[in-house]
Amino acid sequence: MKIFKYALLALPFLYFSCSDDDDNSIPEPINEEEVITTLNVYVNEILAMSSTDADGDGPLDPVVTDGVLAASTTYDVRLEFLNELEEEPEDITEEIEEEDLEHQVFYSVGGDLNVGVEYANFDSDGNPLGTQVTLTTNEAGSGTITITLIHEPMKPNDGLDSAGGSTDIEVTFNVTVE
Amino acid sequence: MNCICNKCGANFTSKLALAFCSVFSICCFSAHSQNCNNKLSIEVIDLHDGSSLDNANIYFEKIDIGGKTDQNGVIVFENLCDGSYNLSVAHEDCVTLNVKVIVKKDTYKKVYLEHHLNELQEIIVTSSNRLNSKSLFENKISKEVLDDYNSRTLGEVLQTVTGVSSLNSGSYLSKPVINGLHSSRVILINNDVRLEDQEWGIEHAPSIDINSIDKLSVIKGASALQYAGDAVGGVIIAETSREKLVDNLYGSITTNLQSNGRGGSVSTNFTKTNSNGWYYKFQGTLKRMGDFETADYVMTNTGFQENNISLKAGLNRIDHGFDIYYSLFSNQLGILRSSHAHTAIDIINAINNEIPGVIDEFSYDINIPRQKISHNLVKIKAYKNFNFGKLSMRYDYQSNDRKEFDIRRQDYRKKPALDLNLQTHSLALDVESKFDSSSNFKAGISGRYQKNYPDPATGVKRIIPDYKKYDFSLYSIYDNSLNEDWLVEAGIRYDFSHINAYKYYRTSLWELRNYNELFSEFLVEDLGLNTLTNPKFDFHNVSSNLGVRYSINWGENIYLNYSISSRKPNPSELFSEGLHHSSARIEIGDLSFKSEVGNNISITYNLSDEKSALTFNSFFNYINDFIYIIPVRTTTTIAGVFPVWEYMQADANLYGFDVKYDKQYFDNFFIGHQFSLVKGYERSNDKPLINLPPANLKNSISYNFLDFNNMNISLESEYVFEQNEYPDTNFEIYIPTTQTYAMLDTSTPPEAYHLLNLSSSIRFNSKRGGEYKINVRVENLLNNLYKDYLNRLRYFTHEMGRNILLSVNYSY
Numbered sequence: 001m002k003i004f005k006y007a008l009l010a011l012p013f014l015y016f017s018c019s020d021d022d023d024n025s026i027p028e029p030i031n032e033e034e035v036i037t038t039l040n041v042y043v044n045e046i047l048a049m050s051s052t053d054a055d056g057d058g059p060l061d062p063v064v065t066d067g068v069l070a071a072s073t074t075y076d077v078r079l080e081f082l083n084e085l086e087e088e089p090e091d092i093t094e095e096i097e098e099e100d101l102e103h104q105v106f107y108s109v110g111g112d113l114n115v116g117v118e119y120a121n122f123d124s125d126g127n128p129l130g131t132q133v134t135l136t137t138n139e140a141g142s143g144t145i146t147i148t149l150i151h152e153p154m155k156p157n158d159g160l161d162s163a164g165g166s167t168d169i170e171v172t173f174n175v176t177v178e
Numbered sequence: 179m180n181c182i183c184n185k186c187g188a189n190f191t192s193k194l195a196l197a198f199c200s201v202f203s204i205c206c207f208s209a210h211s212q213n214c215n216n217k218l219s220i221e222v223i224d225l226h227d228g229s230s231l232d233n234a235n236i237y238f239e240k241i242d243i244g245g246k247t248d249q250n251g252v253i254v255f256e257n258l259c260d261g262s263y264n265l266s267v268a269h270e271d272c273v274t275l276n277v278k279v280i281v282k283k284d285t286y287k288k289v290y291l292e293h294h295l296n297e298l299q300e301i302i303v304t305s306s307n308r309l310n311s312k313s314l315f316e317n318k319i320s321k322e323v324l325d326d327y328n329s330r331t332l333g334e335v336l337q338t339v340t341g342v343s344s345l346n347s348g349s350y351l352s353k354p355v356i357n358g359l360h361s362s363r364v365i366l367i368n369n370d371v372r373l374e375d376q377e378w379g380i381e382h383a384p385s386i387d388i389n390s391i392d393k394l395s396v397i398k399g400a401s402a403l404q405y406a407g408d409a410v411g412g413v414i415i416a417e418t419s420r421e422k423l424v425d426n427l428y429g430s431i432t433t434n435l436q437s438n439g440r441g442g443s444v445s446t447n448f449t450k451t452n453s454n455g456w457y458y459k460f461q462g463t464l465k466r467m468g469d470f471e472t473a474d475y476v477m478t479n480t481g482f483q484e485n486n487i488s489l490k491a492g493l494n495r496i497d498h499g500f501d502i503y504y505s506l507f508s509n510q511l512g513i514l515r516s517s518h519a520h521t522a523i524d525i526i527n528a529i530n531n532e533i534p535g536v537i538d539e540f541s542y543d544i545n546i547p548r549q550k551i552s553h554n555l556v557k558i559k560a561y562k563n564f565n566f567g568k569l570s571m572r573y574d575y576q577s578n579d580r581k582e583f584d585i586r587r588q589d590y591r592k593k594p595a596l597d598l599n600l601q602t603h604s605l606a607l608d609v610e611s612k613f614d615s616s617s618n619f620k621a622g623i624s625g626r627y628q629k630n631y632p633d634p635a636t637g638v639k640r641i642i643p644d645y646k647k648y649d650f651s652l653y654s655i656y657d658n659s660l661n662e663d664w665l666v667e668a669g670i671r672y673d674f675s676h677i678n679a680y681k682y683y684r685t686s687l688w689e690l691r692n693y694n695e696l697f698s699e700f701l702v703e704d705l706g707l708n709t710l711t712n713p714k715f716d717f718h719n720v721s722s723n724l725g726v727r728y729s730i731n732w733g734e735n736i737y738l739n740y741s742i743s744s745r746k747p748n749p750s751e752l753f754s755e756g757l758h759h760s761s762a763r764i765e766i767g768d769l770s771f772k773s774e775v776g777n778n779i780s781i782t783y784n785l786s787d788e789k790s791a792l793t794f795n796s797f798f799n800y801i802n803d804f805i806y807i808i809p810v811r812t813t814t815t816i817a818g819v820f821p822v823w824e825y826m827q828a829d830a831n832l833y834g835f836d837v838k839y840d841k842q843y844f845d846n847f848f849i850g851h852q853f854s855l856v857k858g859y860e861r862s863n864d865k866p867l868i869n870l871p872p873a874n875l876k877n878s879i880s881y882n883f884l885d886f887n888n889m890n891i892s893l894e895s896e897y898v899f900e901q902n903e904y905p906d907t908n909f910e911i912y913i914p915t916t917q918t919y920a921m922l923d924t925s926t927p928p929e930a931y932h933l934l935n936l937s938s939s940i941r942f943n944s945k946r947g948g949e950y951k952i953n954v955r956v957e958n959l960l961n962n963l964y965k966d967y968l969n970r971l972r973y974f975t976h977e978m979g980r981n982i983l984l985s986v987n988y989s990y
Contacts, residue, residue: 027644027680029708030634034590037816053816055707056639057757057764058684062816085707095587102587108915146914152585160915161527164535166520166585170818172914 032056036092038082039147039171041067043075043135051171056085066174067145069115075135076120079105079147081169096149097121097131103168104153105130106160111143113175127155142176214259217284222251222267222291231291234269267291277615286662319394321419325987326937326953329434329443329465332366332386332394336414339396340852341795341836343871346969347381348514349439349470349978350482354384355968356396357797358832358856358870359411362748363776367405367415369503371557371574374602374628376642378750380970381761385507385553385578387486389432389445389463392419403653403669404608404622407721408745410776410801421449421457421494430989438981439481440540441467455499458491468542469512473963473979478538479545482511500560508552512544517974518585520762521818522911522922528974529923546591547759550581567611567619576602584759590637595759597633598642602626604649617658625650630749639756641765642749643681650674655723665727675717675746681753682708687766697769713752719744719773737782747771751805751825757815761970764813764822771827776801789842796835804830804860808868809907809924819911821922830867832858846882848892851875857903866903872927872967873899887942894935901927901967928965928972933958948990957981 035056041049048069053062069075081092096103100123107117107130116136119128148170153163222234230251237244238255240263247253258281267275267289279287319335327335333344333352344352345360354364366373366384368391375385388394395415402413429448436442447461465484470477485508492501516534528535554577561570577599584595606624613619626649632640655669680702688694688709694701702710725739747767754767780797810824834856841849853875858867880892907925912918937955944950961980965972 026702026710027632027640027682028634029682029705029710030639031637032639033637034587039816051816055684055686057815057817057820058686059690059813060686061814092587099587110914110917144914144917148915151587164516166518167524167818168520169816170521170523170914171816 032085033083033090034092035083035085036081036149036169037084038080038089039169040080040082041147041173042078042080043067043069045076045078049173049175051173052084054084062171064171064173066176068176068178069135069137071137071140071177073137075137077133077135079131081149093131097129100124100129101155102152104128104150104155104157104163104165105133106148106150106163107133108146108148108160109143110146112141113143113145113177114138114141115145115175115177123155125155137177140177142174144172145175146170146172213283214257216258216260216281218255218258218263218279218281219284219286220247220253220255220265220267220279220289221287222247222253222269222289231269234267234291237266237268239264239266265289288662318396321392324388324391324394325432325951326939326955326985328389328432328445328463328985329436329983330388332384332388332414332416335388335394336396340793340838341834341854341856342396343854343874343968345380345869346966346971347383348480348517348969348971348975349477350467350480350511351381351383353377353380353382354414355871356412356414357799357834357836357854358858358867359799362745362751363409363411365402365406365409365413367402367413368505368555369416369418369557370559370572371555371576372405372604373555374576374600375553375578376580376598376600378748381513381549382580385551386416387463387484387488387505387507389443389447390418390461390486390488390505391416393417403655403671403721403723404620407651407653407671407673407719408743410743410745410774410778410799418459418490421459421492422451423453423455423494423496424451425453426451428990430987432985432987434983434985436467436981436983438978439467439470441465441481441542443484455493455495457494458489460487460489462487466542469540470978471540472976473958473961474976475533475537476540477514477975477978478534478536478541479512479515479543479548481542481544482509483544484509496563498560498562500558503555503557503559505555506552507555510544510550511548513547513549514971514975515545515547517971518547518759518762522812522821522909523818523913523920525762525821525924525973526911526913526920526922534975546583546585548583550583550594552579553577567609570608570610572604572606572608574602574604576600578602594633594636595638596641597636599631599633600628601631602628616660617656619654619656621652621654623652640682641754641756641758643679643753645677645679645749645753647678648676663729667725667727668723670720670722673717673719673721673744673746675715675719677713677715677717677749677752679713679749679753681711681713681755683711683755685709687755691768693769700769713769715746715752717746717773719746733787734785735783737780737784739778739780739782741776741778743776743778745774745776747773747805751807754825757820761823762820763809764820765807766822766824768825768827771805771825772803774801774803774805774827776804791838791840793838794835795837797833799832801830801832803827804867806830806868808905809909812909812911812922821909821924829861830858831861832856832867832870846884848878848880848882850878850880852877865905868905868907868925869968870901870903872901872930875899887940889938889940891938892936894937896933896935898931898933898966900930924973927967931962931964931966933962933964934960944988946990948988951985951987951989953983953985953987955983955985957983 038052049067051062051064083090118134119130120132120134121129123129149168150163150165151168153165157163222231232247232249234247236253245253260282262280265277331352333354336342336354337344341357343355345355346352356364362378368386376382397413427450431446434443443465445463449459451457463486468481470480488505490503493499515536557574559572580598581594582596604626608622611619628647630645651673653671657667659665700711700713702712721743723741728736752767754765758765777800782795785792805827807823807825809821811822812819813822836854838852855873858870875897878894883889909922910919911922913920935957936959939953941951958980963976966977
C-alpha cells in the first residue's frame, strides 16, 4: 500500500515522542546579579539609615530604618547599594561608580526639615554622581529625605524632574534633626 | 480573474431544444403519464471563490445530451421528464464531477466545481462562501489588498476587515483583535499550521510575513474546529495559493518606499509549475525602517528590520500529492526609548508631559530596549484520495525564539533580559469524505508537543517558566446541503492538554497567595528566597459548533451560528510573576484558573448583487471564566512604586455588530461604508471590560478612470470614537519629592480621532508580457496628532503622523 510511504512521514514524530522522556530535568536557579535589594546610608561611616527589599519585586514591602541627625552639623554621607539575593551579598556601588556617566543620585528634602545637600563626588565629565554627599543640618525639625538613583539620566541636568532616565532606586527616609 | 474562456454556448438553449426533441419521443412516451415539461437550470460555481464558471460542460449520461454554461455559469435544459438524472460536469481547469439531480417541476441546481488553475490572480469575492466554513460568514482579504499593504504587518492588514482592530505596542507591534478579543483567543493558521509564537503577550506580534500569503481570511467565532477548539475570538487563516497544473513560471517583485520611518521593503516571489504536478516556489522579503514620526516629533528608537524567506516544493496531483514548506520570519525592532519608564511616578510624569522624555534626531539605529525574534516553521504534508475519501497527513515543527534587550548595567547590556525558546512539534491526520453530493464529512486526530525554554543566562528572573506541554485532539465536522436553500454544518472537537512546568516562585508570593496550602503537591524545594515548584495540569476541553445557512434568494443569505469554544489558560495567565520591565508593571498570574468557555451566537445577513453588497453581522459572546489582566493596586519596592496588574477570571458578556455596505454607481464610482461596535461587561457587576476597541466608522469613495490604465483614486475616512466605557483603575500615588499625591491615570481613554487616507493606483502591461502596478498612498493626510486607546504605549507617545507610501509591483 502506498499509504505506508506516507506513514514514513510520521518518523519525525516518533523521534520526538521517544527522545523526550528523559524528563524531570530541573532548570537551574537564576543568579539575579543585577538586582539592588538594599540601600545603606552611612553617615560619618556609621550606618544611619537603610532600606531592604528582601524579595526584590515580590509582594513584601521594603523594611526601612529611619534616621536621626544632630542639629547644626556637617556630615559626610556615603551610599552603599547591595544585592542580598545572592548568597554572598554583592556590592553594586562599585558598578554604579564605574558607570558614573550613566548614573546620578538625587536627594529631595521634604517636610519641616532644614538640611542642605552638596554633591561630594562627580563623574569623569565633572557632573554630579552623588554616591557621596555632604549633608549640613541647621535647626531641629523633622521631615523626609528621598534618595533616587537614576540610570541613564540626561547629564548635566537641573534636578530630578528634568533628568529623565529610569529609576533604579527610590527610597524615602523619615529624618529627625534634634 | 477566473476563467478566460471562449464565448460559446450563447444561443445554446435553442440548439439543445432541437437536440432534445429527438430524444423527447423516446423519453416521454416510454414513461407513464409523466410530467415532461420540466425546466432544469444548472449553475456552475467555483468552489474556491464562488464565482460563476462559464464554458463548463454538462452532460446527461443516459439520454446523451449536453451543453456548455453561458457567461453567467448557467445552462437551462427544457422539457425534462420527472426523474433522477446523472450529470457529469466538466471544466477544462477542474476535476470532473458527477452529480445526481432529481427533477420534479422546474428545478434549479447549483454545482460547485473545484477549480485548480488560474488561482494566481484570484479575486476573492466578499459575498462568496468558501470552504473554510460553509455556515459562517467569512471575511477575506484579497491578494490586491495584501499587495497594497506589503510593507506592513499582519495586524495592520487585518484592520481592513470590519470588526477587526489591533492592539499595538508602538507603531510596528500590532496584534489582531476580533470583536474585542485578542492574544490567545485569536488563533493564527499559517499554511495549515497553528502558529505557536508566544501569542500570549500583548507586546508579541504574530510572526507572519504578509508577503508570503496569497489569501487571508478571518473566521469569527471558532467555527474552524479542525484547527482549534480554543479560538474564543476567531481564527485567522493565512494561505498560499494552489499551484497550477501547467508548465509555467510566474512571480512578482514589489518595492515599497515610505516617508514615515524613511525606509521600505523589497519582496520577490516566483513559482515554477509543471503539468505533471511538480512545482516549487520561493518568496523573500527585506524590510528596513528608521524611527517613525508623529505629526510633531520623532519617536526615538522605533525603527525595525525584518528578513523573511519561505520555500515550498511538492507534487500537486488531483488524487495524491505532497508538499514541503519552510519559512523563516526574523526581525529586530526598537521599543520607544521613553516607554522604558520605571515607576508609577515615571508613568505619571510621562502622561503629564504628553510627549516622550527622550526625543533625538531621526536615526536608523535600533538601540536598547529592543526585541529580536526569529520564527522557523517546517511543514510536511501529504494527501491521497481513497475510495472512502481524501486522507492527509501533516507534520510540522516550529521554533520561536524571542530575545528582549533592556537597559541594564555594565556587561549585562549585551545580554538579553528575556530569552525564550518555544519549540512545537505536531502531527495530524485528517480525512475528508463525501457521503453523497450534498454532504461532506471531515475528521481528524492530532498530537502536539511543546517545550518552552527560558535561558537562565539572562540573569533575570524567568517571566514564563520552563514547561512541557502535550496536546491531543480529535475533531469531526459534518455538513449537509439539505436542499438548494438550506445548509447545515455541525462539528465537535475534544482537546486534552497536559502541562508540566518547573517554576521558581518568590517564596513571599507563594505564601501570600496561599499556594503553599492550595498547591502543596507542586512544591519541590523551599530555597529560602525562592521556592522551586513543579506545577502539573490536565485540561479536558470540548468545543462544538452548529451553523445554518439559508439562501433567501440568489445573492441573499442568512447565516446563523452557535459555537462553544473552550480555552485553557495560557502560561502567562497561569505563571506570570514579577516585574515586566518592558511594561513597567508587575504582572501576576493565577495557578487556580480554569478553562475559559465562550458561547458565541452570531447572525449574519448578506445581500449582494452586481453593484452592491451589504453585510450585517451581530454577535453575542457569553463567556464563562473570562481571563483578563487589569491593574489592581500598587506595590512599593526599593525601586519605587509600581502598578500591579493581576490576571483575573470572571464571567463576561460581549456583544456588538459590524456592518459593511459597498455600492457601485455608474461603471466606475464606488462608495463604501463600515461600522463596528463592541461592548463587553463583567456579568456579575456590569463593570466594563478593559481594552475593548472603541466604535469606529470607515467611509470611502473611489473612482476608476476606465480609459486611463485603470487608474483608481480613492479617499478613505476613518473615525474612531472615544471609548466611553472602561474600568476605572486609577490610583493615588504619593510623590515623596514634593510630598503631594498625584493620580496615576492609566485608564482614561484618549479622545476620538479622525484620519483621512488617500490612495491611487495604476496598472499597465509591459512589452514583455508582465504587468506593472503602481500604488501611491498617503495615510493620515492631515498629519493629525492623536492617541489610540488600544496602543499600550499611549501614555508615552502619540501615533504616527503623515505617511506617504509608494509601491511598485511587477508581476510576470
